[in-house]
Amino acid sequence: MPATKQKRPLGVQISHMLKDRGVDVIFGIPGVHNQEMYRGIEEAGITHVLARHEQGAGFMADGYARATGRPGVAYVITGPGLCNIMTPMGQAYSDSVPLLVISSCLDETSARRGQLHQMRDQRLAGATVCDWSEEVRTADAAYRMIDRALVEFATERRRPKHLSVTISALEGEAEAFAPGQGDVPATSAAPSAGLAAIDAVARQLSQAQRPLLVFGGGAVHAAEAARAVLASLGAASFATYAGRGIVAPEDPLYLGSYLARPGSAEVFASADCLLFVGTDLAEVDLWRTDPGHGAPAIIVNTDPEVLADGRTGDTRLRMDAGDFLAALADRLEGATASSWTGAEVADLRRAWKGEVSAEYPGIVPVCEALKAALPEGAMVYSDMTQIAYTATEVWDMDRPGHWHHPYGFGTLGYALPAGIGGAVARPGQPTVVIAGDYGFQYTIQELAVAVELGLTLPIILWDNDKLKQIEDSMVRAQIAPNAVTQKNPDFAKLAEAYGAGYAQPASLDEIGPVLAEALTAGRPTIIRLTPAITA
Structure with missing residues (x-):
């Protein structure tokens, strides 16, 4: 319920409305254009998770949504804030994830140029990677569109929505929203499916x-x-x-x-x-x-x-x-x-597993060791990396909805921030990240968020010093491999700099004890694995 029926800035009312509709966590980054959206967050009783980049905020909201089944919500600023979160929006669209992005936007862009964060068409840009992207200029329109998004999440294919609210509307006094009517029942059979x-x-x-x-x-x-x-x-x-x-x-x-x-x-x-x-x-x-x-x-x-x-x-x-x-x-x-x-x-499965093992030499035993070491009910977030490609074929899950991967859009950098969102959603339950050495560095700054929140989050880092999947693809296409190797940082020192733990098992047998310790550490732990572990 709204804290008061008196008029208040719309930015305040939106946070209270989201709380009334069941939203407990918002991921985002404040800026001068969207600061009014932050005026009411704490007052509404919503937890805010401060990402280090809007891309991270979007992936965190995605990971939270996948873990809970409830919408993930992100607040971002006009222009670059929206552009930075568009990759997570595209990933959520591809994988049918209920993600609601609320951004600020400029009041007028046709007659004025050179404004802070100005872009030619913010609504249209958002529309390229989500189910719909709309701009609102009044409180009533904002309330209606938020409710529309939440109803559609419950009754249609769950895909991201983007709502831009003009800065003047966010700052302006607004009547209170109508109280929610309870949960919206999900749709059942269409008339044709009797x-x-x-x-x-x-x-x-x-x-x-x-x-x-x-x-x-x-x-x-x-x-x-x-x-x-x-x-x-x-x-x-x-x-x-x-x-x-x-x-x-x-x-x-x-x-x-x-x-x-x-x-x-x-x-x-x-x-x-x-x-x-x-x-x-x-x-x-x-x-x-x-x-x-x-x-x-x-x-x-x-x-x-x-x-x-x-x-x-x-x-x-x-x-x-x-x-x-x-x-x-x-x-x-x-x-x-x-x-x-x-x-x-059984014969077919045995043959196919052999094909995977030949395609990704040495990785199947690593997957088997990790699977044996994970506790019951562990939730895994993986990135675009060969260890994940292997696992998605050879690693049988005993329950659904416990392995999350950027399947369709296929972006690098997904696993760490999405895993943070999943860990926030499931306090006290095991959550694990699996990433490659290159993709990990796309969103490595979000490690600070995991440390800041005190999340127990093992991060399995497959480090082969290269973009191995791309190298293999180039070789198959008879292209001389280039631009597929890189100099990695010292991951042990990097973990120390952020305040995270670090371990490097010397053998497959050491994976279990190292992972067990990381699952009780009270902080994120980078567990670095290299191809040498199966040598």
């Missing part, structure tokens, strides 16, 4: 001899129903990288997250009925243009654009994955025999 359609899907799947199911990030909230469906059908299944943990790793017919292996196309071709739930099956899922199936597919998604990509003969249901899978599980009677066998699936 019970009859689900009955037909149940019959189709039950009659199949080789049903194949693929689960994506849009189904992470439906693991229990997904596992019940698989048990009833005797179906084989894949998970996308973002969908890992939906299927139980011990399921003998689980093909893992090996969709990008070329041989998976043959598996798709052998299926006589396919079900894609909560996944776009995009290029970054498959690394080819088509899954490889010939049989018609059943596509379940909340995004009409994804449904429109289906083929002639496909069944398309616009429906929440959890609602669909729960309804489907209720309509499947007993266990259905299929022609899939555990031995067949």
